[in-house]
Amino acid sequence: MSDRILRRTGDRVAARRNVIVAGMLGSCLLLVPVMLVDDVNIAALSLAAAFFFVELVVAPIWAVPMDIAPRFAGTASGMMNFGFAIAGLISPSSFGYLVDLTGSWIVPFIGSTTLLLVGAILALRLRPDRQFAEAGA
Numbered sequence: 001m002s003d004r005i006l007r008r009t010g011d012r013v014a015a016r017r018n019v020i021v022a023g024m025l026g027s028c029l030l031l032v033p034v035m036l037v038d039d040v041n042i043a044a045l046s047l048a049a050a051f052f053f054v055e056l057v058v059a060p061i062w063a064v065p066m067d068i069a070p071r072f073a074g075t076a077s078g079m080m081n082f083g084f085a086i087a088g089l090i091s092p093s094s095f096g097y098l099v100d101l102t103g104s105w106i107v108p109f110i111g112s113t114t115l116l117l118v119g120a121i122l123a124l125r126l127r128p129d130r131q132f133a134e135a136g137a
Contacts, residue, residue, distance in 0.1 A: 002060040012067055016060040016128040021120045026053030028116035035106045035113075054116070067128040 006015035030050035034043050065076035098108040 001056060002063060012129040013127070016064050016067060017123060017126040019060045020057050020064075020123045020126065023053045023056035024116045024120035024123065026056070027051070028113045028120065031109055031113045031116070035109045064126060064128050068130065069132045072132075 002015045002019045005019065006012060009015065027050040030046050030053060033046040034050075037043060037046075061080070062077065065080070066073040069076055094111075095108040098111070099105055101107075
């Protein structure tokens with residue numbers, strides 16, 4: 001989707017940042033029914049749709065380092081991958097810990113929606129249309 005928008009419009013902000021923000025906000029909004037509805041079918045559909053939206057973030061988030069720092073895209077991508085790995089290690093155990101501690105699934109989902117909202121707000125600061133200037137250049 002991101003590359004299609006870029007080819008059609010030539011606008012890196014629309015193709016990268018806006019897709020990232022839309023994916024995070026869409027996922028955040030679709031997690032709300034999981035916390036508010038007792039119907040397992042609605043919860044499953046909502047989780048599936050939330051996963052779809054958060055997956056929209058993957059391609060543009062990997063493209064941003066190539067857009068803003070092409071000479072250092074490997075380093076930036078490695079740092080992102082490290083962050084994703086740490087989150088993948090911490091998230092399941094902290095989710096389970098919060099459920100055990102509170103006896104409720106709502107608390108960890110509130111954390112997830114909060115992180116998605118913060119991520120969307122921070123993503124608004126992304127400027128994939130501007131490359132970083134090298135230090136000393």
